[in-house]
Amino acid sequence: MVVIQYIRFKKQLPEKVFESYMNLLPEKDRQNIRRFLRWQDREAALYGRLLLASGINKYFKDSNLTLHNIYLNEWGRPFFKDSEIDFNISHTDGCVVCIITNEGRVGIDIELIRAIDTEGFQKYMDALQWQEIAGDSSCTSFYKYWTMKESLIKAEGRGLSIPLSDVKIDTKGAAKLYGHRWHLTEVSIDRRYMCHAATDFSIEDGIQILEVFFP
Template sequence: MVILHTFISEKKHQKLLDTYLDTFSDDFKNSVLRYKRWQDAQLSLLGRVLLQYGLRTYYDISDVVVDRLSNHKPFLKGQKLHFNISHSKNLVVCAIAEFPIGIDVEFKDTAVNYLDFQFQMTNNEFQKIHDSEDKTDGFFKYWTYKEAVIKAHGSGMMIPLESFEVIDDKCFLDGQIFFTKEIFIDHDYYSCIASDDEMIKSVKGIFEQVSLG
């Protein structure tokens, strides 16, 4: 497993577009250029750049096609590897693994009030966060765990967050068991990975901050 990350930069934006955009398909290029905010365009672009870099550097794969399953989850066509991309605020991460994987990162926004999200929690989850000494910390850990599971499952927003619970780094969803693991990427962000493969609990992985542009 390889987990790569980088940070967006307005100063480098045009150079990043000039350097990397033409290395992708016209469909992806157009999807990046449709964004009105430079932040959104760069987050989308750098997620794929990290994937490209990781496949080439750690798996000796230089040419790959990203396709989508019927549930719209992206996958690597013709490869046994799996990947997932997440971004929040100024951080972009890409996880590549030999097993299905979901990853989620969230910026530590102290302005977020966990009470605003109570309807998206089970009673047990809400009570656990409410009783915790640091409620912001408790909320974001809950959020990243559940988002990572949903991304590992692949059905996106079709699954309500309150419909399942993560207990002791494990949960049941649609008849499958998913395992979660909190990881560290940056002090200002919470992050978690998830998979239906129990290997995720023991694999250490390679972590790299990638300098681009």
């Protein structure tokens, strides 16, 4: 099973509501969230944890799967200890996504499509990708390849210690990194965003994608 839950938000939560949600989290999560200076970043981090908790509770019944049992590997990637469940969280302006599975490794990346000077990113793309990006004034092609690469890097688990240029994407929605094959899936949430999920397994039964509204 592969589940993606997401939430879109525009306005800052009332302080009492924010604090009531914060009280649902472990102390270490509350401390990390309060370090963010912008309310948008604080609430994105909060929603990420809430999405993970609600997804686990609804789709993956396991008493060991709680926010208190999340650890970080040496590169800072979060994981559940002694569990087959894997997850990943990403956020951009106004949207947070969380992917959860019991089938293998997963990663996800979402970006708001907006104008950007792409010149500095040429070194991360191959020649054909860059040709497509250079001919696309909407920047959609840039965000397509960027979220593909980022989602795979996040799934692999070593983060930015791996150069994005080492991710080799083919024309069939797959990629290779150091000889290992990964599957890439575009996630349709909102036409304002580009989002991709990476898995180290073929998704046979599709992905459940659900928008969540917290009371």
